Amino acid sequence: MTAHLISARLQNRSVYSRRSFATDASSGSPNPDPNSTSSTPPPRRRTLFRRLFIFSKYTLYLSLTSVVGLVVLTSFLFIHDLFTYTSRHVDRVxxxxxxxxxxxxxxxxxxxxxxxxxxxxxxxxxxxxxxxxxxxxxxxxxxxxxxxxxxxxxxxxxxxxxxxxxxxxxxxxxxxxxxxxxxxxxxxxxxxxxxxxxxxxxxxxxxxxxxxxxxxxxxxxxxxxxxxxxxxxxxxxxxxxxxTHGVPGLEHCFQLKTIADAQAIRRRVMDNFEIASLPTTSPSERKRLLSFVVCGGGPTGVETAAEIFDFCQEDIMNYFPKICREEVSIHVIQSRGHILNTYSEAISQYAEDKFKRDGVNLITNARVAAVTPEHVIYTSKNEDGKMEQHTIPTNFTLWSTxxxxxxxxxxxxxxxxxxxxxxxxxxxxxxxxxxxxxxxxxxxxxxxxxxxSLVSHFLEFVEEADQNKDGKIDFDEWEVMVNRIKQKIPMAEDHVSKAREIFTMYDVNGDNALELNELVKLLEDLGNKITSLPATxxxxxxxxxxxxxxxxxxxxxxxxxxxxxxxxxxxxxxxxxxxxxxSESSRNLILIPDEAISAPFRYFHLGSLAYIGNAAVFDLGKYSFMGGLAAMYAWRSVYWNEQVSVRTRALLMIDWIVRGVWGRDLSRL
Ligand SMILES: Cc1cc2nc3c(=O)[nH]c(=O)nc-3n(C[C@H](O)[C@H](O)[C@H](O)COP(=O)(O)OP(=O)(O)OC[C@H]3O[C@@H](n4cnc5c(N)ncnc54)[C@H](O)[C@@H]3O)c2cc1C
CATH class of the missing domain: 3.50.50.100 (FAD/NAD(P)-binding domain)
Structure with missing residues (x-):
């Protein structure tokens, strides 16, 4: 029995060794056994079979794991639902x-x-x-x-x-x-x-x-x-x-600060396109309905104009009469010389060029004078430097200034x-x-x-710094004052870094000390240089x-x-x-001064970004980054990361995929 088994194994081994030899042959080395070549298919066909076999094997694995995954997921959902939908009740809260x-x-x-x-x-x-x-x-x-x-x-x-x-x-x-x-x-x-x-x-x-x-x-x-x-x-x-800047007629404008505002804008935009597509709409009325005016060239105004443009390009073009796309006009009215003027010059220029290519009408150095239900009236200087009044017929005005x-x-x-x-x-x-x-x-x-304001702390600063009480601030005392200024108003830090230079500049009579009137002027000027933090x-x-x-x-x-x-x-x-x-806790809380537990607030600017229609711009202080799709994905990633919950992250991801595959939902709700 044992001898029989051994001989069988030996036979098997010889089979394995032949197979491996044949495999060598298929990979290009000469086959020393002519018999084995005659009994196996040609090398190319064998490679094909082998590949097919591997492909089928992995397809099977993949299908099996997918099925198992689905079963596990569904079971998990069932079990989860089992506990979520229990008939829990509360008694005697x-x-x-x-x-x-x-x-x-x-x-x-x-x-x-x-x-x-x-x-x-x-x-x-x-x-x-x-x-x-x-x-x-x-x-x-x-x-x-x-x-x-x-x-x-x-x-x-x-x-x-x-x-x-x-x-x-x-x-x-x-x-x-x-x-x-x-x-x-x-x-x-x-x-x-x-x-x-x-x-x-x-x-x-x-x-x-x-x-x-x-x-x-x-x-x-x-x-x-x-x-x-x-x-x-x-x-x-x-x-x-x-x-509001005191402009009359702002009740006819949309704003974009809340969810309710976004919903109202969406309805109006859809209404405008639907009414513009009706057979009864006159050509002039269609033009008015398809004219979108954005007052304000800051990030909110620019992003809204860009989104309306995207919407026209991607969805109106495909599903509405082509005349609607052709007659759309988007206008951005900006009081300054450039849009996105708080960003770097390069970014501002990039956004303006992009809008020009897209046919968005940029109206700079212009002021909105009034808004009516049917028009936006603005003034701007003509080539001779004289003020001129212009009117844009519209059925949608966004106020974002x-x-x-x-x-x-x-x-x-x-x-x-x-x-x-x-x-x-x-x-x-x-x-x-x-x-x-x-x-x-x-x-x-x-x-x-x-x-x-530094000058409002004048007395406090002088009292602390004027150590010899002579009513003047010498350079040593000025250094004490500089430290106090930095603690009190951290945003002044950059402006007082050159303490000696400032001291000399404001020591007008050159007596190596700052008189009180010189000090008032110095603090006033420094205060004016400090810019408030942006509302972001x-x-x-x-x-x-x-x-x-x-x-x-x-x-x-x-x-x-x-x-x-x-x-x-x-x-x-x-x-x-x-x-x-x-009550003890509360009292103790108030007795502990903030200075004893934390340093003053310091703001770290991480950069500004804006979406400008299938492109985005990043202003990172020293560096700017702007571009098409890659920048847009970077922009999306930043906002995706900033979400307050995993739920909104998931929803956002689904929305972007749905829009990419099926386009925007065109139903007017
Ligand atoms: C369209 C748009 C786009 C923006 N994009 C950017 C951006 O890309 N990057 C950026 O940094 N900033 C952006 N901002 C600015 C940013 O949203 C604001 O600076 C930020 O929301 C300010 O935060 P906040 O907590 O002070 O006020 P908000 O976020 O406005 O919150 C105020 C809250 O107070 C509630 N509230 C108001 N009044 C009362 C009351 N009397 N009693 C009780 N509750 C009240 C409101 O319901 C709200 O919940 C954008 C703003 C807008 C409108």
């Missing part, structure tokens, strides 16, 4: 009676929501509500998201107040306005974001505030009722509104004595609202502007994150202080300790 019967008070004797309906829902919520300082964030945009994404769970009793229930990814609003991406891909519910912090959301509009009693007045969305929400720390992140103060921000500045800025709430280098009680109110984003998502987000980190540090510091205090004092009775914890 614990609730503080004070949440149902709000006490009244405050300057207007309104209900005060000291306890919220979900404060006692579970042990964690109850502990946070009882022990932690109250942090109220007003607004749900970039600034607010920066704060919420940075805060640590359990350090604060967080309440977000916003008139919209979602946060919006504003940079892609122009794409949503023509249906390149769906509206839903740009928004994330605030409740989902605040849930990470076991926080609360109140759908309301902040209308007033009492800084003394630390109460913010909210007008609830839906029923319009007013209520106070108390705070220990308040963060104002209400953004801005569009500036800068920002103005949000009504709540305006109310805040009216309540405070030292707020003079016309467009935003003035904050110091720690983002504290100037004039409010120390460490209680901060403002971030478009609603805030960091003070740049980048600034708002960095400021929000800065505040979030500061509050985290504050919470750690507070915890340490409380532990030290507990160790120092004799053990109080359990009841009184619990009752006082929250």
């Amino acid at each position: 614990p609730m503080n009676p004070l949440a149902l019967h709000l006490e009244r008070g405050g300057p207007k004797n309104l209900p005060i929501a000291r306890v919220l309906v979900d404060d006692d829902e579970d042990e964690d919520m109850h502990r946070i509500a009882r022990d932690k300082p109250r942090l109220v964030v007003v607004g749900g945009g970039w600034g607010a998201m920066g704060v919420l994404q940075t805060l640590h769970l359990g350090d604060y009793h967080v309440t977000v107040v916003s008139n919209e229930t979602f946060t919006t990814f504003t940079p892609l609003l122009p794409s949503a306005a023509v249906g390149t991406i769906q509206i839903r891909s740009l928004i994330e519910p605030i409740r989902k974001i605040v849930a990470r912090l076991r926080g609360h959301f109140v759908n309301g509009k902040a209308v007033d505030v009492d800084f003394g009693q630390r109460l913010i007045e909210i007008e609830c969305v839906g029923n319009g009722e007013r209520v106070y929400i108390p705070y220990d720390k308040l963060i104002i992140a209400v953004g801005s509104t569009s500036s 800068g920002i103005a103060m949000n009504p709540f921000a305006k109310r805040v500045t009216q309540l405070l004595p030292n707020q003079f800025h016309k467009k935003a709430i003035e904050v110091d280098a720690h983002l504290r609202v100037k004039g409010t009680p120390q460490g209680t109110v901060y403002a971030v984003g478009d609603a805030a502007t960091i003070e740049t 998502a980048q600034v708002a987000s960095q400021q929000g994150k800065y505040i979030g980190k500061k509050l985290n540090k504050l919470a750690r510091r507070m915890e340490r202080q409380e532990q030290e205090q507990k160790m120092e004092t004799t053990q109080p009775s359990a009841g009184s300790a619990t009752a006082n914890t929250s």
Whole structure:
């Protein structure tokens, strides 16, 4: 039996060795066994068979793994659904009676929501509500998201107040306005974001505030009722509104700041094309309907014009009568000499050349005088330097010419004595609202502007620097003052770097010291050179994150202080300790100055980008990058990466694929 097996194996081995020899032959080496050649197919056919075999094998593997993958995925979805769609029910939710019967008070004797309906829902919520300082964030945009994404769970009793229930990814609003991406891909519910912090959301509009009693007045969305929400720390992140420049007829314009604006624009654009395609529409009316006017050559105006152009090229061309595409006209009216004038000159030029090639009508150095339901009237200088008035018939005008103060921000500045800025709430280098009680109110984003005036700190600077009290500042004292200026107004840092040069320049009488009048002039001039930060998502987000980190540090510091205090004092009775914890925390919070826990806010500019129609431009400070498809994909990647949630990332990706394969949805909803 054993001998039989051995002989069989030997025979097999000889078969294997022949096969390998034959394979050698097929690869080009001579075959020493003529018999083996006669019994196998010619080498080329054998290679083909072998390739076919390998191909079939891998196709089979791929199909099998796909089937297994699908089965696993479907099972996972079924199992997930099994748990999602359970008939869970809640019984007897614990609730503080004070949440149902709000006490009244405050300057207007309104209900005060000291306890919220979900404060006692579970042990964690109850502990946070009882022990932690109250942090109220007003607004749900970039600034607010920066704060919420940075805060640590359990350090604060967080309440977000916003008139919209979602946060919006504003940079892609122009794409949503023509249906390149769906509206839903740009928004994330605030409740989902605040849930990470076991926080609360109140759908309301902040209308007033009492800084003394630390109460913010909210007008609830839906029923319009007013209520106070108390705070220990308040963060104002209400953004801005569009500036009007006093132009009459702006009620006939569209704006692009919110999701509702994007939806309205999309409807109007679709209506215009549909009506222009009707057999009853006259040629002149068709021209008017297909004329799109954008007032403002900044990034929002330029991107919207580019998106409308893309829409015409890619979808109108294919699915609407060709006359519609032919008669479309897009006009961009810009008051300055160039569009994208805050970007580098090369970028501005590139965008202008691209628009010229695309047939977009750029009207520079022009001012819009009025807007009517059927026209835009603007003035510009003719070749002789005389002002001329022009009229563009249109049924779509977008107004995008800068920002103005949000009504709540305006109310805040009216309540405070030292707020003079016309467009935003003035904050110091720690983002504290100037004039409010120390460490209680901060403002971030478009609603805030960091003070740049040095002269308003004149007395303070002199008092600290004039060490010999002779009423003059010598060079050593000036160096002390320079350090103080850098701490107080970090944005002045670059302007005071050449301390000796500045000192000599302003020491007019050459006595090697700055007299007070010389110093006033110096501080005034320096202040005028400092430029405010731009109203961008980048600034708002960095400021929000800065505040979030500061509050985290504050919470750690507070915890340490409380532990030290507990160790120092004799053990109080359990009841009184619990009752006082929250108020003690709040008091301690306010006693710790911001300077003790964080450096002033510093902005790091990461670059600016804009979409200009199947092309994009990047202004990275020293370098500029602009181009077609590659730049567009880089632009998309940046925005994809900046999304607040994985859900919106997935939706955005799907939208871009769907548009690429099937084009935009042309339904008018
Ligand atoms: C179309 C468009 C494109 C843009 N593109 C870019 C870009 O590419 N890059 C860039 O850096 N920046 C861009 N920006 C600018 C950027 O969106 C803003 O600078 C940024 O949104 C400012 O953030 P914020 O938190 O201050 O305000 P916002 O993001 O505007 O948020 C304000 C929030 O406050 C809420 N709110 C308003 N009033 C009240 C109230 N009284 N009570 C309660 N809640 C209130 C609003 O509902 C909103 O949730 C763009 C802006 C627009 C409009």
